[in-house]
Amino acid sequence: MLYPDTVEAEVLVHKPWFVVTMFAVILAIFLAFNLTGTTMGELMRPVIGDPLQSGLYGRFAVAFVVAVIFSLNVVLIGFAPLKIQIAIVWFELLLLFLAFFETFHLSLPFIWEKLPFLITQGAVTTLYVSAISIVIASVIAILGAVAKLSTNGFAYAIASFYTSFFRGLPLLMQVYLIYLGLPQLGFVIDAVPAGILALSLCYGAYMTEIFRSGIQSIDRGQWEASRSIGFGFGITMRRIILPQALPVIIPPTGNQFISMLKDSSLVSVIGVWELMFLARTLGQKSFQHMEMLISTALIYWIMSICLELIQSRIERHYARSKVR
């Protein structure tokens, strides 16, 4: 939350200059595009006659109506309370989004036919690959963070070498290196474990830095208080420092979760049947790429939204002790 001034300003979208400017801009934009040939023109038929014959008058009438509807919409939303504003705007953007996809003339029966497989095979694989990876990455991150903060030269050197290396290589290359490189050393490794290993190592390196900064953000006095009661390093870390560092760690870690969910698509290159792999292959036979890509995109998006919700839930949980 930005801390707003307590002097209540007039709502921006109700200021006359704003409404007029908005109206003019929308009118100009829609005058520039000829919409008489679209559904809009069709809807205006009673007013402008045959849309295709209506010429400049038709074009202006359509643009005018669109501008009026748009401005009225914005002004009305301006009256609603914050929560409802957010909901309405979200909903309207979503509608526009769907309308945009509608223009691709996607084959819905094809999507319905493939969707179950896309979810049971693709989404499930994506989810479990990223879930396992994120758990391993978190464990690596805690160890790495403690090592990077320690005064032990070996621990620090190993941890900083690790983070430097795995943050310095493209994830795609790590996937290849592990999948193709390990067999050369005599360890034949399946595609899924190879993918999980690559993702965990890469994200572990990023999250090491997140955990380190989180631990460092805790005041030194907390360490001293804990030590002075007699707690050793283990209890101090687990019960005193980490619980306080978590609220700092969770937002960027949530980011990493979401990013991991999508980067797990990189393991499709080694033939893991996750979402991205299926999106590319299922539509290939009948050249219906768009159908699969768009439905997969939506599945990714929905999964990300779920993670966002979980993240905000956890953040609220940790905000308890900050309430005055």
Add this chain to the structure above:
Amino acid sequence: MSMDLIIEAKDVAKWYGAFQVLKDINLTVRKGERIVVCGPSGSGKSTLIRCFNRLEAHQKGEITVNGITLHDRMRNVAEVRKNVGMVFQHFNLFPHMTVLMNCMVGPMWIKGASAVEAKKIALRFLERVRIPEQANKYPVQLSGGQQQRVAIARSLCMEPAVMLFDEPTSALDPEMVSEVLDTMTSLARDGMTMVCVTHEMGFARAVADRVIFMNSGQIVEEGNPEAFFTNPQHDRTKLFLSQILKH
């Protein structure tokens, strides 16, 4: 060494890099003694008492606390800290735990008390500092004075042999200073061994058995409060007292 010596410091010296913060400190604290340490800022008062529970390491000399000698390779530092309570200038309560939990964790995680026992202990000492009704709040919901009293209760829950106070009232609003000093005074009345770094001269006069004045890492003057305040010997002490008693 007699058994009722709680803290014994012999020729203690400490450096931060090339800067010497403590020079040849000799000090003994007997059971039940109340000692006030004062002196200008940077004189090493806080560092000294932080050496007593090994939050800081001394480099020379010997510190013995409750019969255990403190040194670099000790394995039983927890044994010392268990018996030495410490109260900090900025309270350092654990903000993610309720007041009750703050007091319970010591007995539970160090002494292995059950949750029921620990709660009993915690409530007893919260009662002792007169804020049992705040037990289920979080530290941020309390005033500074209340937080400091919780911090005192948290230390008391470990039933320490000695309490160290590191400027416990310096971060408080003037109105809250007295509630904390009252708590400390009543602790003193009950015979708690205490070492307090403080500038509250009224408290020192009323409670202390001995006042120690430090300047640039040395103990400059040491005596009973009556003599210390009415007849200071050292010039530096006179200057210090005239400065802080001026207003």
